[in-house]
Amino acid sequence: MKIMRTPIIAGNWKLNKNPQETTEFVNAIKNDLPKNTDVETLICAPAVDLPALIEAAKGSELHVGAENCYFEDEGAYTGETSPKVLNEMGIDYVIIGHSERRGYFHETDEDINKKAKAIFANNMKPILCCGESLETREAGKAEEFVEGQIKADLEGLSADQVSNMVIAYEPIWAIGTGKTATADQAEEMCAAIRKTVADLYDETVADKVRIQYGGSVKPANVKEIMSKENIDGGLIGGAALQPDSFLQLAHYKD
Numbered sequence: 001m002k003i004m005r006t007p008i009i010a011g012n013w014k015l016n017k018n019p020q021e022t023t024e025f026v027n028a029i030k031n032d033l034p035k036n037t038d039v040e041t042l043i044c045a046p047a048v049d050l051p052a053l054i055e056a057a058k059g060s061e062l063h064v065g066a067e068n069c070y071f072e073d074e075g076a077y078t079g080e081t082s083p084k085v086l087n088e089m090g091i092d093y094v095i096i097g098h099s100e101r102r103g104y105f106h107e108t109d110e111d112i113n114k115k116a117k118a119i120f121a122n123n124m125k126p127i128l129c130c131g132e133s134l135e136t137r138e139a140g141k142a143e144e145f146v147e148g149q150i151k152a153d154l155e156g157l158s159a160d161q162v163s164n165m166v167i168a169y170e171p172i173w174a175i176g177t178g179k180t181a182t183a184d185q186a187e188e189m190c191a192a193i194r195k196t197v198a199d200l201y202d203e204t205v206a207d208k209v210r211i212q213y214g215g216s217v218k219p220a221n222v223k224e225i226m227s228k229e230n231i232d233g234g235l236i237g238g239a240a241l242q243p244d245s246f247l248q249l250a251h252y253k254d
C-alpha cells in the first residue's frame, strides 16, 4: 500500500530558456496547475531566469527552484550563487548533486553535503540527486554506489531536515538519452534509497522523505512511474521545457 506523500513534479530546465521565455512558459501554465495539496509543481531554472520565474509564478500554485547554489552565503567566490540571496528572493528548492554538476564541474559528495547544510540554514529545501553510470550498473554495483552517495551527502543532517527534503534518483544512463529505466528498475532503487534513509535515521524519516525518479520521464511514461510505491515524483529535463508537456506531467493523475 502506497504511503501518501505529496507528489512533486519538478522541471529542471538546465541551460535552456531566457527570462522572456521563462515568463511566457509560466504564463502558459499557471492557471491550469493542480492544487498544491494534490500534486506539488516546481520549476528549477538557471540563476539568470529566477527573477522572471519568481515574478511570473506569484500567486500561483507553482513552486520555484534553483538548479544549484554555493555553500557560502557571501565572500570572494567569483561567479557563484549565494543560498542566502536565493532565499531572500523567494526560492523554495535548490537542486544539488545533479550528475551534470558532479561530472562536468567535479562536485564532490563533500561539496554537496555542505550545500545541503547551507540550503537548510537558509530555509530552503534541497533536492539531492544521486545515480549511477551505466558502467557501475553493468558491474552490479548500482545500489552500493548510490547508497554511498546518500550516506556521504546526508552526513550531519538532522532527522527533521531529511524528512523535509527531496531525493532524486537519476541513473546517468537514462538522462536525456530517451532510455528510461523501467518503472521496476526505478522503484527498486528508490526503495533501496528509502531503506538507506531508514538505516541512517529511522522508519518515520524514511516514510516522510520524498523520492523522485528522473531520466527521460515524459507524459507517456509518467503514470506508470508514479504508480510505484516508493516513487513520489519526477525530476524532468527535456519534457519540462514545453508548457503542454509540463501540464500533462503535472496532471498525470487525471
Ligand SMILES: O=C[C@H](O)COP(=O)(O)O
Pocket: 012, 098, 170, 174, 175, 176, 177, 178, 214, 215, 216, 217, 235, 236, 237, 238, 239
Ligand atoms: O534533472 C533532470 C534529469 O537530468 C532528467 O533529464 P531528462 O528528463 O531530459 O532525461
